[in-house]
Each structure stands twice: as C-alpha cells, then as structure tokens.
Amino acid sequence: MDETKLVQNLVAKSEPTFQYLVETYQKQILNTCLGFVPNIHDAEDITQEVFIEVYRSIEQFKQDSKLSTWMYRIAVSKSLEHIRYKKSQKRKAFFKSLIGLDEKESMLQVDKFNHPGIELENKERAKVLYEHIDKLSTNQRIAFTLHKVEGLSHQEISKIMDNSIGAVESLIFRAKGNLKKSLKIYYEKKMI
Amino acid sequence: MQNSFDMEKNINQEIEQTLKALDDVQQVEVNPYLYTRMKAKMDQSMGTPINFSFPFFKIALIMLLVSNVLVGIYAYKVYNPKTDITEIITQEFNLRFKGDFQNL
Numbered sequence: 001m002d003e004t005k006l007v008q009n010l011v012a013k014s015e016p017t018f019q020y021l022v023e024t025y026q027k028q029i030l031n032t033c034l035g036f037v038p039n040i041h042d043a044e045d046i047t048q049e050v051f052i053e054v055y056r057s058i059e060q061f062k063q064d065s066k067l068s069t070w071m072y073r074i075a076v077s078k079s080l081e082h083i084r085y086k087k088s089q090k091r092k093a094f095f096k097s098l099i100g101l102d103e104k105e106s107m108l109q110v111d112k113f114n115h116p117g118i119e120l121e122n123k124e125r126a127k128v129l130y131e132h133i134d135k136l137s138t139n140q141r142i143a144f145t146l147h148k149v150e151g152l153s154h155q156e157i158s159k160i161m162d163n164s165i166g167a168v169e170s171l172i173f174r175a176k177g178n179l180k181k182s183l184k185i186y187y188e189k190k191m192i
Numbered sequence: 193m194q195n196s197f198d199m200e201k202n203i204n205q206e207i208e209q210t211l212k213a214l215d216d217v218q219q220v221e222v223n224p225y226l227y228t229r230m231k232a233k234m235d236q237s238m239g240t241p242i243n244f245s246f247p248f249f250k251i252a253l254i255m256l257l258v259s260n261v262l263v264g265i266y267a268y269k270v271y272n273p274k275t276d277i278t279e280i281i282t283q284e285f286n287l288r289f290k291g292d293f294q295n296l
Contacts, residue, residue, distance in 0.1 A: 019227060022226070022227050022230070023227070026222045026226055026227075027219065027220075027221070027222050030220060030222050030226075031219050031220055034220055035217075040220065044223060044226065047222075047226065048226065048229065048230040048233060051230055052230065052233070052234055052237075055234070115217075115220075116218075116220050117217045117218040117219060117220045118213070118214070118217055118218075119216065119218075122213045122214075122216070125209060125210045125213035126213040126214055128210055128213075129210050129211065129213050129214060148214055148215075149214050149217055176211070179211065180207055180211070183206070183207045183210055183211070184203060184207060187202075187203045187206045187207065188203060191199060191202065191203065
C-alpha cells in the first residue's frame with residue numbers, strides 16, 4: 001500500500017489499515033524495543049503502546065520523513081520512558097526497604113533480563129553489556145543501540161535522531177569508548 | 193610484571209568479547225496475539241461511547257423528568273397539607289382584596 005494512502009486511511013481511523021500497519025511493522029518495532037529493554041514481556045507491552053500512540057496521534061505525522069522513521073522515534077522514546085519508569089520504581093523500592101517496608105523481592109523483579117534473541121552462551125556477557133549501556137548518556141545510548149543491536153546504518157539513525165551523520169558517528173564512537181572504560185573498571189574489580 | 197601484562201591482556205579480551213555479545217542477536221518473532229491484545233486494551237481504554245439516540249435513553253429521560261415532577265408535587269402536599277397555592281402567593285406578595293372584590 002502506498003504510504004500516503006496508508007496515512008490517509010490511518011487518519012480516517014480505518015481499522016483494517018491499522019491492522020495492516022501493525023502486521024507490517026510489529027516485528028521491527030518489537031525488536032527495537034527489545035534492543036533498549038531486554039525483557040520480552042516489557043518489550044511487548046511497549047510495542048503495543050507504540051502502535052496505540054501511532055493510532056492516536058497519526059494526525060501529527062507531517063510526512064516529512066518516512067512513516068517507519070516516525071514509528072522508530074516513538075518506539076525509542078517509549079522505551080526510554082519505560083526505562084526511566086523502571087528506575088524510579090527501583091529507587092522507590094530501595095527507599096521503602098530502607099525504612100523497613102520489605103521491598104527487596106520486588107526490587108529484584110525489576111529489570112529481569114529476558115531477551116530470547118540472544119544465544120544462551122552470550123546471555124551473561126550481554127547482561128553485563130546492557131548494565132553498562134545503561135550508564136551511557138541518552139543520545140549515546142540511542143545511537144549505540146540502534147547501530148549495534150538493530151544494525152541500522154548511520155544515515156538511518158541520523159534521520160531517527162534528527163541529527164547529522166557526523167554527529168551520529170561521533171556519538172557511537174564516544175559510546176564505544178565509554179563502554180570500554182566502564183567495562184575495564186568492571187573486569188579489573190572482578191579479577192582482583 | 194608478566195602477571196600484570198597478562199591481566200591487562202585478559203581484561204582487554206573480556207571487553208572485546210563483551211562488546212561482541214550483541215553482534216549475533218536474532219530477530220525475535222512476535223506473539224501472534226499481539227494485535228488482539230492491543231485492540232482489547234484500546235477498546236477498554238477508550239470505552240464504549242453512549243448512544244443517546246437510542247430510544248431507551250429517551251424513554252428513560254422522560255420517565256425521570258415525570259417522576260421528578262410527581263415526587264415534587266407529592267412532597268409539597270405532604271409538607272404543606274392545608275396551604276393553598278393562592279394563599280401562599282397572597283401572603284408572599286402581601287396582596288389584600290378590598291372593596292367590592294371582598295364581597296365576591
């Protein structure tokens with residue numbers, strides 16, 4: 001289906017078109033969310049939220065970029081929103097445990113690593129890497145994840161982030177450097 | 193000296209391997225019920241709009257208005273058993289009929 005027609009039908013709230021949109025992009029969006037939030041259940045919830053947001057705010061899509069780029073932006077922002085929410089939940093649980101309310105168990109339940117796309121032998125290392133990606137700045141995290149996990153080109157990332165290709169390259173380079181530093185400290189502590 | 197060199201080498205190997213941990217990530221298949229679940233969530237959050245053109249609502253509205261009027265009349269009669277509406281108006285506006293009208 002032609003993208004302009006697709007958008008027109010979505011604006012008209014056509015249900016078959018919305019179903020077509022979901023079926024076409026659901027795998028892409030789920031895997032993007034999973035790249036940021038490595039838990040299949042959470043990623044599925046975020047994917048649903050992304051499509052609901054697309055359905056509700058399609059009128060705001062100006063068609064100055066591809067629909068998929070716009071949807072990627074929503075997926076990234078929803079994933080980051082989810083990460084912030086989980087972090088705040090974790091902080092709340094920590095403070096509750098400090099004042100005596102037993103929240104230790106729920107604290108452990110937060111952020112359970114469950115990425116079905118990662119092979120078992122790589123799971124431990126991937127988990128470590130995700131913990132360190134979590135320490136990166138937001139922009140470095142977005143650029144690195146979309147490039148490394150999603151395999152998107154610098155050009156595609158620049159469109160999603162609304163940045164120049166040079167800026168994206170710089171973000172990925174700095175992200176790799178910061179990850180190396182942070183992992184070095186981690187492994188030094190582990191080996192001593 | 194050799195030990196610290198080996199350790200440095202091991203750490204670098206670990207870092208490189210960890211950075212490669214996401215190189216072979218497989219694309220995950222979507223749950224076949226994703227659309228159905230999402231649709232249910234959307235319907236639930238939007239709610240079913242009430243159709244006021246439905247005859248039931250018109251009849252119910254008329255019945256409600258009629259019952260309100262009837263209850264109002266009944267309550268008025270219960271709390272003011274002997275008073276007449278003309279009497280109340282006369283008292284309220286201090287009206288007195290004089291002259292020929294009193295004999296009527």
